[in-house]
Amino acid sequence: GQNIDQPTEMTATEGAIVQINCTYQTSGFNGLFWYQQHAGEAPTFLSYNVLDGLEEKGRFSSFLSRSKGYSYLLLKELQMKDSASYLCAVKEGDYKLSFGAGTTVTVRA
């Protein structure tokens, strides 16, 4: 089974940097995904890590350490539109995704 932990809420100022941590325990790790979900909308894919290290995509970066069961999502140059819930999801096997409860990020002017 899965045990995925991430903070419930974070608040930051426009233009700042925020780091959302995710820790997990799994019996068959096969990749970690980050999704963004705005209120009332579908989750949208942000990043995927399967090997240790940092993946950078514009203002968003994601890091993975498999030995520590740890990942983070880094949001740089925060914009108001980045206010959303960020979901950490761990894949077991070929298709099974287990999600954390999500971190609600509020960006203030």
Place this chain on the structure above:
Amino acid sequence: ETGVTQTPRHLVMGMTNKKSLKCEQHLGHNAMYWYKQSAKKPLELMFVYNFKEQTENNSVPSRFSPECPNSSHLFLHLHTLQPEDSALYLCASSQEYGSSYEQYFGPGTRLTVT
């Protein structure tokens, strides 16, 4: 239409009703999924279909019955639901089973059971 669509977007039903949720993906994907998202809880995987064959039933009560007539369409038939079944039901699809393929989500159906 593009991406993953779901209908209806909102549904209110009594505990004795029978209704169906519909999902359609326009991405040419081969795997489709049903998830349940309750307030303040993680998304829960309910069912998985790969090439129209069900490959996962995540201990879901029999009052939820999935149907996948082809790789583009997925239904969730509902009957004699309970108030605790009220939630957002999300459909997703992915290209194939493989590990690096991200899942694309539909906008969800907000279900309220009265």
